[in-house]
Every structure is written in structure tokens, then in C-alpha cells.
Amino acid sequence: MNMSGIKIALDVYGGDLAPDVNIDGAILALKGLKDLEITLVGKKDEINRLLEKRGFASERLSIYDAPDVFGMAEKPSQLLRKRNSSLFKTAELVKKNEVDAMVSAGNTGGVLVAGLFVVGRIKGIERGxxxxxxxxxxxxxxxxxxxxxxxxxxxxxxxxxxxxxxxxxxxxxxxxxxxxxxxxxxxxxxxxxxxxxxxxxxxxxxxxxxxxxxxxxxxxxxxxxxxxxxxxxxxxxxxxxxxxxxxxxxxxxxxxxxxxxxxxxxxxxxxxxxxxxxxxxxRIYGGAFILGVKGVVVKAHGNSDALAISNAIKVACNGVKGRLVEKLEARFGSE
Amino acid sequence: MNMSGIKIALDVYGGDLAPDVNIDGAILALKGLKDLEITLVGKKDEINRLLEKRGFASERLSIYDAPDVFGMAEKPSQLLRKRNSSLFKTAELVKKNEVDAMVSAGNTGGVLVAGLFVVGRIKGIERGxxxxxxxxxxxxxxxxxxxxxxxxxxxxxxxxxxxxxxxxxxxxxxxxxxxxxxxxxxxxxxxxxxxxxxxxxxxxxxxxxxxxxxxxxxxxxxxxxxxxxxxxxxxxxxxxxxxxxxxxxxxxxxxxxxxxxxxxxxxxxxxxxxxxxxxxxxRIYGGAFILGVKGVVVKAHGNSDALAISNAIKVACNGVKGRLVEKLEARFGSE
The missing domain is CATH 3.40.718.10 (Isopropylmalate Dehydrogenase)
Structure with missing residues (x-):
């Protein structure tokens, strides 16, 4: 966990209403939480245009390029072959500890694969x-x-x-x-x-x-x-x-x-x-956790709107602040 | 099916509110359906007293004695040893073709055993x-x-x-x-x-x-x-x-x-x-059918009141009139 603030990676191209609601949700979350930093993961140029259109800029907001999209109807296992998709890249940022948590409203099976196989499981937990x-x-x-x-x-x-x-x-x-x-x-x-x-x-x-x-x-x-x-x-x-x-x-x-x-x-x-x-x-709960993963991975509802995305980001922050992963590691590692 | 009218056996001692609601439910059903005959199964003397108390008598109502009660919390398999229980006796009347259908608000597992093992399964159907x-x-x-x-x-x-x-x-x-x-x-x-x-x-x-x-x-x-x-x-x-x-x-x-x-x-x-x-x-649906049984067996909700029992009796009548068992026999026998 980064002590200067909580860093969240957001899969901008996940969800039925992507990319717009994800960007709006990120802006909403940044306005509400002052210690939050968000990395928007997806098509860099398009995201820049969408931010410009909204006239929003913040030094707490960055973009990480991912040219591909992992579709809502794709087979989850295919994610591991789509290494340039925003979902894969988002998970990779968690894996590399460049962020504290990730949020995606994308394909449920895909987010699960991202959590279990890209981020990886906590030792001692066989199934997420x-x-x-x-x-x-x-x-x-x-x-x-x-x-x-x-x-x-x-x-x-x-x-x-x-x-x-x-x-x-x-x-x-x-x-x-x-x-x-x-x-x-x-x-x-x-x-x-x-x-x-x-x-x-x-x-x-x-x-x-x-x-x-x-x-x-x-x-x-x-x-x-x-x-x-x-x-x-x-x-x-x-x-x-x-x-x-x-x-x-x-x-x-x-x-x-x-x-x-x-x-x-x-x-x-x-x-x-x-x-x-x-x-x-x-939407008030914002999203589901993929538990058992060595990182905070939150799956937002596929048809999330901006409010739901913002709430999912808050939920992810709580997971980081509450030290969920560390607590699970301690609990499962000690046995 | 008895052509003079539909004959239903009612397990008077089944259900959380037995025996009163069963008797009231039977009376309600008899008043509503003119071609219906009901056999009340249970402790004969007590049932007689309860009917007297209500001042109700009808030639379409008879009593079949069963001195025992199969409790709501008893193990279903034990039913086969409680051959004098009202539930067992009720099922036996169906088995012997003395009635067209049975209704019980008793122990769900017990009613299932009554249907599958006392009344018996339809040929070709492995599971009820x-x-x-x-x-x-x-x-x-x-x-x-x-x-x-x-x-x-x-x-x-x-x-x-x-x-x-x-x-x-x-x-x-x-x-x-x-x-x-x-x-x-x-x-x-x-x-x-x-x-x-x-x-x-x-x-x-x-x-x-x-x-x-x-x-x-x-x-x-x-x-x-x-x-x-x-x-x-x-x-x-x-x-x-x-x-x-x-x-x-x-x-x-x-x-x-x-x-x-x-x-x-x-x-x-x-x-x-x-x-x-x-x-x-x-309660408007009165009860669940045990399907796959060679007889019409209706399980009413354990906490049924008189209205629910009356509706369960009607549901049983519809099963008889609709020739449910014959239809299932034809469908499964022809394959």
C-alpha cells in the first residue's frame, strides 16, 4: 500500500456503458476522495479526448495505455491471450504493485481470470x-x-x-x-x-x-x-x-x-x-470483491453507471485501507 | 377416479396448526365444491368432537381412524414404521384406491416418503x-x-x-x-x-x-x-x-x-x-405436488391455515380432474 494515497487502476473499457461511465465515475470518485489517485487504463488517445471534452484535469489522474478491449461476451480463458486489453493491463498494474487495487465493470469471468491468474492467488487459498x-x-x-x-x-x-x-x-x-x-x-x-x-x-x-x-x-x-x-x-x-x-x-x-x-x-x-x-x-455497494486474490480486485456490475463506478472505487479503497489482502494472508498463512 | 365425485383423504394431524385448521379447511372445501367427498384421517373420537363443536355434519364427510401422529420434526424414513400415523394411513387410502388424492400439511420429508414409498412411483420415473x-x-x-x-x-x-x-x-x-x-x-x-x-x-x-x-x-x-x-x-x-x-x-x-x-x-x-x-x-396455490407418484399427493405448507388447506384440497381436485397421473403414466410409459 502506497502511503502517499490510495492508487486505483480502473479498466476504462470494461462494462456495458464503457468508456464514458467509467471516466465519469473516476471523476466523481476523485472529487469525493482527496487521498485517491486513479490510473485510467485503456485507449490513451480516446481517453484524453474524453477527459478534454469534460474539461477535467487532475494531477491525481493518469492514463495507462492499453489498445485492446476484452469484450463482454468473450470466453474468460481468452483473457490470458489478450495481453494488450485494458482488463489484462489493469490487473498487471496490481500484480506489479504499481497500484493498490483495481476496478472493472467488464466480463465477470474475465475479471475473475484477471484476479486469479494475472494478479494471482493468496498462498493457502485454493479457490477465489x-x-x-x-x-x-x-x-x-x-x-x-x-x-x-x-x-x-x-x-x-x-x-x-x-x-x-x-x-x-x-x-x-x-x-x-x-x-x-x-x-x-x-x-x-x-x-x-x-x-x-x-x-x-x-x-x-x-x-x-x-x-x-x-x-x-x-x-x-x-x-x-x-x-x-x-x-x-x-x-x-x-x-x-x-x-x-x-x-x-x-x-x-x-x-x-x-x-x-x-x-x-x-x-x-x-x-x-x-x-x-x-x-x-x-449500486450502493458498488461491486463485488474477488476474494482470495493477492490484491484488491473489485468487479462492478456490468451495467454500472457513473455513480456505481464511483462507489466501486470507494469499495476498493476500503479494501485497501482495511488491509483485506494482508488480513487474509495472515489468516491463511498461519495455518 | 371415482365417477360419483372426487374423494380426497386429508391428513388431519399434519401441519403446525393441526388438527383444527385441517378440519376447518375441509369444511370450507366441502362448502365450495359440491362434487367433493373428504375422508378425515386421524384420531376418530377427537375428530368427532371437533366436528360436533363446529356443528358441522355432511354425508360427504367421513372419518378414517388413525391413532398415531407423525411429528413435524421426525425423520422422514421413520414414517414407514409408523403405520398407524394419520399420514401413513392417508397415503394407504390412495394406494388402495379408496380415495382419488391426498392432502397433508405435515412433515415435508414424511409426505415425500408417503408418496414415493406408500403410494409408489409411476413406472419409468426414477425420482419424484x-x-x-x-x-x-x-x-x-x-x-x-x-x-x-x-x-x-x-x-x-x-x-x-x-x-x-x-x-x-x-x-x-x-x-x-x-x-x-x-x-x-x-x-x-x-x-x-x-x-x-x-x-x-x-x-x-x-x-x-x-x-x-x-x-x-x-x-x-x-x-x-x-x-x-x-x-x-x-x-x-x-x-x-x-x-x-x-x-x-x-x-x-x-x-x-x-x-x-x-x-x-x-x-x-x-x-x-x-x-x-x-x-x-x-396460500393461493394451496400446495405443492409430489410429482412422479402413482396418485395425486399434495403437500400443503406446514403453517397452512384453513383457507390454505381448502385451496390445497382444490389443487388436489384439479390434479384428479386433469388426470395428472394418467397423463404422466402415458408420457413415461410410452418411451
Missing amino acids: AIAVPISSKRGFTVLLDCGANLEVRPGHLRDFAKMGFEYARILGKESPLVGLLNVGEEEEKGTELVKEAFGMIKEALGETFVGNVEGRDILYGNVDVVVTDGFKGNVAMKTIEGTAKFIGDLLKMHIKQAGILGLLGGLLLKGAFNNLKKSLDP | AIAVPISSKRGFTVLLDCGANLEVRPGHLRDFAKMGFEYARILGKESPLVGLLNVGEEEEKGTELVKEAFGMIKEALGETFVGNVEGRDILYGNVDVVVTDGFKGNVAMKTIEGTAKFIGDLLKMHIKQAGILGLLGGLLLKGAFNNLKKSLDP
Whole structure:
């Protein structure tokens, strides 16, 4: 960690709305955080033009040239062959310790490969995991893995539990409670794999481990970290998204059907509805961490806008300030 | 199927609120459906007393004695040793063709065992599945398996797809679209198991199979049946439940925070909110089918009230009228 300030590399050509939102997001973040330095990674000339257009200049902003783009639909493994892509170059800056952290809204699989194979894994951690903080009854709950490992072994789930615990602490939970996603709360529930993981997590975390939790507990249980494989985590995360959208539509429909009183009620509650929407907005968390990587790697949502990118940059800063990588290294190295 | 009317056996001692809600639910159903006959299975004397207390008598209502109760927390496999339990006896009536269908709000695993081992499986179907219709953008979407098989083989998922299709038709969808739950829409996504299942379902269903769907599609996609293993189905189902509860709480909180205007708006929208709640109420579907069983077996929610039990009985009637078992037998027998 650079002591003069936090240095973040931003993959300017990652994301559905790249490059504009990334540049706007970077400007927003620089305005908000005074100890932040950003390296914009991508097509140098174009980035210069885009900055000029915005009339923005800062000595805390630099550009690192990367002529290629790694597309949103490309096969993740292909990243290692696209060494001139902005995503690859961004990860390389982390690897070379020229920056403290990276942010990309690009291809999820690609960012994962960038983290695991370009930046590299922390010693003692066999599998990296995508950890996503989701709005919940507890403020937020960290769900992991959200898609890095579709199949796991029990020891991987134990490692996810340990990583999720440290991550939740950095996000502000003093003593996070960790649960294992299962089909019921009783210890004997689940597959052999999950039962074995239960024992291993209990041994690793002690009282911090609350045992098995169910799908409803992700948003509505007394747990801060929910551990599962990347298939179930991905399904759960997207199921939450679909459910929220569906309920939003239903609410609008029922208000519309309530006629003139509904219209009036809707107007009176406009602020409340907007606040509800904000509470559920995945952008407030800015992004997911690729945990287990020897560097702070934040994946922003593919359709991030400038605010989401700025938040993802803040999240990356917190990871650096909270010394996430060092804490994970200490925890996994000591065993 | 008995041509004089539909005969349903009801496990009076199943469910968190047994026996009262089951008796009230049966009475409600008898009042609503004139061609229905119900056999109440359980402690004869007590049931008689409960009926007397309600002043209800009908020649379409009979009692079948079962002195034991299979508890909500008992190990499912133990059911086969509790041959005098109301659940076992209820299933036996289906097996012996003395009734057309059964309904129980009891222990899910127990009802599954009752279906698979007391009533018995349909020839050609290796695994039974719990199919749950869930309120969605499409009116409802059938999710299966919701917990009968935590681990599956590709052929099981293909069978679930075929069963789910027939079930959705009986529930009123003319040409249901079937999707396979995955982490992305592209055909090459997922584990080897899921990829193999993809090919098998495509071969079995043809155009009816829309391919891979994601968690968000369960409530918000263009699909009527979502097929997955019992672990992921259970997680998704409960995640929807938790998300709906959390959003409900958030909505209340934001309205409260809006002060006097919020209070007024809330009053004006009371009807709309009630309708929203109703749209999401799992009770409207009454219960889940245990598919693959040689009889109509409906599992009502453990905390069902009388309305939910009555709806579960109606669902069972629809299964009988729709000739679900015969259709599945024809479909699986012909191959």
C-alpha cells in the first residue's frame, strides 16, 4: 500500500456503458476522495479526448495505455491471450504493485481470470470467490461464492467462510455471523459435501458460525455472511433481483388499479417509494470483491453507471485501507 | 377416479396448526365444491368432537381412524414404521384406491416418503419431485424440484422437465415453456451435469424448451416451468420468500419515515397493499405436488391455515380432474 494515497487502476473499457461511465465515475470518485489517485487504463488517445471534452484535469489522474478491449461476451480463458486489453493491463498494474487495487465493470469471468491468474492467488487459498454484499434486514449480508466456482469441495466452503468473515469485518461488521446455505437448519440436513463443510467451518470459525441457514435467511435471517458454492450463490443472487423487480411491478399495478385514490396515495408516498428503491439498489455497494486474490480486485456490475463506478472505487479503497489482502494472508498463512 | 365425485383423504394431524385448521379447511372445501367427498384421517373420537363443536355434519364427510401422529420434526424414513400415523394411513387410502388424492400439511420429508414409498412411483420415473407453483410475471411459474432430491443425474432433470410441463398444463397453461436453471443463458454455461441435462431436455421437449434460464427468470422471465435439483430449487424458493418479507418490511419502514403524509398515503393505498400481499401469498396455490407418484399427493405448507388447506384440497381436485397421473403414466410409459 502506497502511503502517499490510495492508487486505483480502473479498466476504462470494461462494462456495458464503457468508456464514458467509467471516466465519469473516476471523476466523481476523485472529487469525493482527496487521498485517491486513479490510473485510467485503456485507449490513451480516446481517453484524453474524453477527459478534454469534460474539461477535467487532475494531477491525481493518469492514463495507462492499453489498445485492446476484452469484450463482454468473450470466453474468460481468452483473457490470458489478450495481453494488450485494458482488463489484462489493469490487473498487471496490481500484480506489479504499481497500484493498490483495481476496478472493472467488464466480463465477470474475465475479471475473475484477471484476479486469479494475472494478479494471482493468496498462498493457502485454493479457490477465489466472488463475494457480493446484498441489502438485507441486517443492513447488508455478504453472499459468497456468487459464481466463481460452480462446483466445490468442503474445504473450499470453509475457506469461503473464513474469507467472507474478514470481508464483512472490513465492510463494517464488528463480529460477523457466518452461515452455511442449506435446505434446513438442522445439522444433519443437506448433501454429504455440505455436512462435511459444516464440520470444517465449525472448527475454523467457532462461535462465529451460526450453522446452517436457508434461502430466506440471506435477506431475512440473523446472519451476516452466507457461504455456498458459486452455482447456488449465483442462483440466489439473481433470484433476489428477479423477486424485487416482480414485486416492484406488482406494486405499481395494484396502485394503478386503485384508481384516483391510488394515484393520490402514490404521489404522497413517492418519497417513500424512492427510498425503498434506493435501499434495494445494488449500486450502493458498488461491486463485488474477488476474494482470495493477492490484491484488491473489485468487479462492478456490468451495467454500472457513473455513480456505481464511483462507489466501486470507494469499495476498493476500503479494501485497501482495511488491509483485506494482508488480513487474509495472515489468516491463511498461519495455518 | 371415482365417477360419483372426487374423494380426497386429508391428513388431519399434519401441519403446525393441526388438527383444527385441517378440519376447518375441509369444511370450507366441502362448502365450495359440491362434487367433493373428504375422508378425515386421524384420531376418530377427537375428530368427532371437533366436528360436533363446529356443528358441522355432511354425508360427504367421513372419518378414517388413525391413532398415531407423525411429528413435524421426525425423520422422514421413520414414517414407514409408523403405520398407524394419520399420514401413513392417508397415503394407504390412495394406494388402495379408496380415495382419488391426498392432502397433508405435515412433515415435508414424511409426505415425500408417503408418496414415493406408500403410494409408489409411476413406472419409468426414477425420482419424484416437489413441484411448487409460485406467483410470477407469467401469473405463476412452476419450480421443481423444491427439495425431494438434493443431488440428481441429468436424466432426472429431464424427467422433472417432462413432469413439470404436464403439471403446468393441468394448472392452466396451454403450452408451457420450460427452462433449465443455470448461471447464464448461453448453452455452454454450467456444470457438466447441467450441460448434459440441457441436451436431454431439448431432445425430450423440443421447442417447448427455452434453454437455460437464470435465477431472475423464476419470477421475471418468459418461462412457465423452471427445472433444477432439489437443493437449488429449495434455496430459490426460500430466497423468494425472504426477499418478499424483507421488501415488505422496508416498504413499511419507509412509509413510517415519511411522517404524516406517509400515513395518509398508506391509508389511501391500503387496498393496493393488501392486493399486493394477496398476489404474493403462497396460500393461493394451496400446495405443492409430489410429482412422479402413482396418485395425486399434495403437500400443503406446514403453517397452512384453513383457507390454505381448502385451496390445497382444490389443487388436489384439479390434479384428479386433469388426470395428472394418467397423463404422466402415458408420457413415461410410452418411451
